[in-house]
Amino acid sequence: MEGGGQDPAELLTLVARGDHAAFEVVYDQFAGPVYGLVRKVLRDPAQSEEVAQEVLLEVWRTASRFDHARGSAAAWVLTIAHRRAVDRVRAESASVAREQRLTPGPVTGDDVAELVETKLDRQRVRRCLGVLTELQAESVKLAYYGGYTYPQVAKLMGVPLGTIKTRIRDGLIRLRDCLEVTS
Amino acid sequence: MRAQRHELHLLTGSYALDALPDDERADFEKHLARCPACAEEVRGLRETAARLARATAVAPPPGMRARVLAAAPRTRQLPPMSRNQLARAGRRTGLRRISPSRAGLTAGVLALAAAVAFLLVTQLSTNSRLQQAQAANHQIAAVLGAPDARIESVPVTTGGTVTAVTSLRQEEAVVTTADLPSLSGARVYQLWVMTSSGAARSAGLLTITGGGSTTPVLADGVQPGDQLGITVEPAGGTAQPTTTPVVTVPVTA
Numbered sequence: 274m275e276g277g278g279q280d281p282a283e284l285l286t287l288v289a290r291g292d293h294a295a296f297e298v299v300y301d302q303f304a305g306p307v308y309g310l311v312r313k314v315l316r317d318p319a320q321s322e323e324v325a326q327e328v329l330l331e332v333w334r335t336a337s338r339f340d341h342a343r344g345s346a347a348a349w350v351l352t353i354a355h356r357r358a359v360d361r362v363r364a365e366s367a368s369v370a371r372e373q374r375l376t377p378g379p380v381t382g383d384d385v386a387e388l389v390e391t392k393l394d395r396q397r398v399r400r401c402l403g404v405l406t407e408l409q410a411e412s413v414k415l416a417y418y419g420g421y422t423y424p425q426v427a428k429l430m431g432v433p434l435g436t437i438k439t440r441i442r443d444g445l446i447r448l449r450d451c452l453e454v455t456s
Numbered sequence: 457m458r459a460q461r462h463e464l465h466l467l468t469g470s471y472a473l474d475a476l477p478d479d480e481r482a483d484f485e486k487h488l489a490r491c492p493a494c495a496e497e498v499r500g501l502r503e504t505a506a507r508l509a510r511a512t513a514v515a516p517p518p519g520m521r522a523r524v525l526a527a528a529p530r531t532r533q534l535p536p537m538s539r540n541q542l543a544r545a546g547r548r549t550g551l552r553r554i555s556p557s558r559a560g561l562t563a564g565v566l567a568l569a570a571a572v573a574f575l576l577v578t579q580l581s582t583n584s585r586l587q588q589a590q591a592a593n594h595q596i597a598a599v600l601g602a603p604d605a606r607i608e609s610v611p612v613t614t615g616g617t618v619t620a621v622t623s624l625r626q627e628e629a630v631v632t633t634a635d636l637p638s639l640s641g642a643r644v645y646q647l648w649v650m651t652s653s654g655a656a657r658s659a660g661l662l663t664i665t666g667g668g669s670t671t672p673v674l675a676d677g678v679q680p681g682d683q684l685g686i687t688v689e690p691a692g693g694t695a696q697p698t699t700t701p702v703v704t705v706p707v708t709a
Contacts, residue, residue, distance in 0.1 A: 289536065296528055300521060308520070309512035322517050326524055333528045337536040338709075348502045351509040352474075359474045391513040398511035416475035417508050423470040424477060435463075442469030449504040 281346035282339070289336035296333055303347070304329060305391065307354045314358035314420040324361055328354045355417070362420040401451035409444030412437055468494055472501035482706055489652050489681065596672055599623045599630045612636060612686070612703040620684050620705045629678045629707065631686075633662060633670045639688060646689045647673050648697055650704070652681045661693050662686065680709030 281302055287295035307328050312321035331353055339349050402410045408430070415426045427437040464487045470476050471484050488495050599605060602623035609619045616635035622628070631647055639645070645662040659675035675684060685701035 289533065291533060293525075293528065297525060300524060304516045304521065304524075305513035306510045308516040309514040310509040312514065313512045318517070322520060325516060326520060326527075329524045330527055330531055333524075333533065334531055335534050337534050344499050344502055345506065347510065348506040351506045352502055355474055355505065355509065391510055394507065394513070395511040398507055413469075413473070413508075416470065416473040417505060418512070421475065422477045423475045426475065438463075438466045438470060441473065441475065442466055445469040445472065445501050445504055448508075449500055452504060452507050 281350075282341045285332075285336050285339045285346050285349075288333060289339070299332065299350075300329060303332070303350045306347075306351060309391075310351060310354050311358045313418050314355070314362060320361065321358075324357050325354070328357050331357070359420045363422075397452060401448050404451050405444045405447055406440075408432070409440050409447065412440045413444045413448065416441055465491070465494055465497075468497045469501060472498050472505050482708075485708070486706065596630050596674055599626060599628045599674065602626055608705055610703055610705050614702045618684075618686060618703050618705060622678060622707055624678070624680060624707070624709065627676060627678050629675045629684055630672050631659070631662070631675060631684055631705075632672045633686070635668050636662075636664065636670065638664060642691050643688050644691055644693060645670065645686050645702075646693045646697070647675060648685045648687065648701070649675050649678055650683045650685045650697075650701075651679070652683075656685070656697050658693060658695070659684075678707055680707055682707040 279298060281299065284295045284299050284302075288299055304325070308321065308325040311325045311328065312318065315321045315324060328350075332350055335353075339346065343349075402414070405413070411430065412423075412426050415421050415429060416423060419426075421429065423437050423441060424434055426441070427434045430437070432440075464484060467476060467480065467484050471481065471488075476484060488498065600621055602625060604625045605621050605623045607619065607621045609617050611617050612633070615637045616633055618631060618633045621630045633645075636645060645664070647659040647662055648656045649659055650656045657677070660673045662670035662673060664670050678684070683704040683706050685697070685704040687697040687699045687701050689698060
C-alpha cells in the first residue's frame with residue numbers, strides 16, 4: 274500500500290476485496306471527518322465514538338456497494354456517517370438528552386482537537402455559509418448538523434413548511450456553487 | 457403533509473441532508489427513480505453535504521483506530537451486487553437505510569414469527585398439508601431469522617395493514633396482512649414483486665383466515681428497488697396485475 278495520498282475511490286475498491294492495508298489508509302483518511310460529524314450531531318462523546326466505529330466498520334463491510342459513478346468516496350462514507358448519526362438521534366428523540374441538544378453549536382469551536390488539515394475546509398465552508406441568507410444558513414445547519422427533519426426545522430424557526438423546503442434547497446445550491454468556485 | 461408531484465423536486469436539498477421524515481423519504485425515493493434530473497441534483501448536493509461534514513473533522517479518540525482495525529477482519533463483507541442489482545441500484549441515489557433499533561426489529565420479527573406459527577397451526581388439517589406447511593414454514597423461518605431481516609408495516613389504502621419481513625441477503629420477503637376488508641366471493645388479494653422498470657411477478661394469493669389475517673406468503677427474487685404490491689384480482693388470480701395496488705411496500709437496500 275502507498276501512503277495517505279492515495280485515491281479514496283481506488284482504496285475502497287481494494288477494501289471491497291478484503292485488503293486490510295487499504296482499509297487502514299481509508300480509516301486514516303476518514304476517521305476524523307466521520308467522528309467529527311457524528312459528534313457534531315450527537316454531542317455525547319461516548320455515543321459518538323460508538324456510532325463512528327459502527328460507521329467505519331460499515332465502510333469495511335459494504336465497500337463492494339460503493340459506486341464511483343454515483344459520487345465520490347467521501348460523499349459515500351460521510352452519507353453513511355450522517356445517516357447513522359441521524360438514525361440514532363431520531364431513535365431517542367423523546368429522551369431528555371435530545372432536549373438538551375436543541376441549539377446546535379457553531380461549525381467550529383468544539384472542545385476537541387481540530388485537525389490541522391481540515392482548517393482550509395472549515396474556512397471555506399464558513400465563508401460560503403456567510404454567502405447564504407441567514408434563514409438559508411440556519412436551516413441548512415439545523416438540518417445537517419442538528420440532525421432535524423425539515424418539519425422540525427420549520428417549527429424551530431417558526432417558518433411555514435414550504436418555506437423551509439425551499440430555503441434548505443436554495444441554501445444548499447448556493448453553498449454548492451460557492452464551494453465549487455473556491456475549491 | 458405529502459408533497460404534490462410538482463413540489464417533490466424541492467425536496468432534493470432536504471433529502472441530501474437526511475432531513476426528510478421517513479414517509480416522505482420513501483415517496484421521494486420512488487420519485488428519484490423516475491427523475492434523472494432530481495437524482496443528479498441529489499448527487500451534487502450530497503457532495504456539498506460531505507464538505508459540511510469535512511469541516512467538522514476532529515481527532516478521533518485514542519484507541520478507536522485499534523478497535524476498528526481489529527474488528528474488520530472479524531466482520532464478513534458484503535459480496536458485490538450482481539449486474540442486475542447494480543443496474544437497479546444505479547437508479548437509486550439513496551444509500552442504504554440503516555435499520556432502526558435492533559431491539560425493536562427483533563421484537564417485530566418475533567411477533568410476526570408467533571403470528572406465522574399460529575396461522576400455520578390453525579390451518580392444518582391433513583398430513584400432506586402439514587408437510588407442505590412445514591416446508592414453507594422452514595423457508596419463512598429462514599427469512600425471519602436472517603441477520604439482515606427488516607420488518608416494515610404499511611397501512612393499506614382500503615383498510616388494514618401489510619407487514620413485510622425482508623432479507624436482501626436471501627432475496628426473500630415474507631408478507632402477512634391484518635384486517636384487510638373481506639372481498640366478495642369472486643375476488644382475491646394477490647401479492648406481486650414489482651420491479652422499478654414496471655414488471656410484475658406474482659408471488660401468490662393471500663388467503664384471509666378466520667382471524668382477519670392472511671396466510672404468510674413468501675416472495676423470492678426480491679431486490680433493492682423492488683416493491684411488494686397487493687392488488688385485488690378475479691378469483692384464482694391473474695398472470696399480471698389488472699388493478700391498481702391497494703398497497704405497496706418498497707424494498708430498500
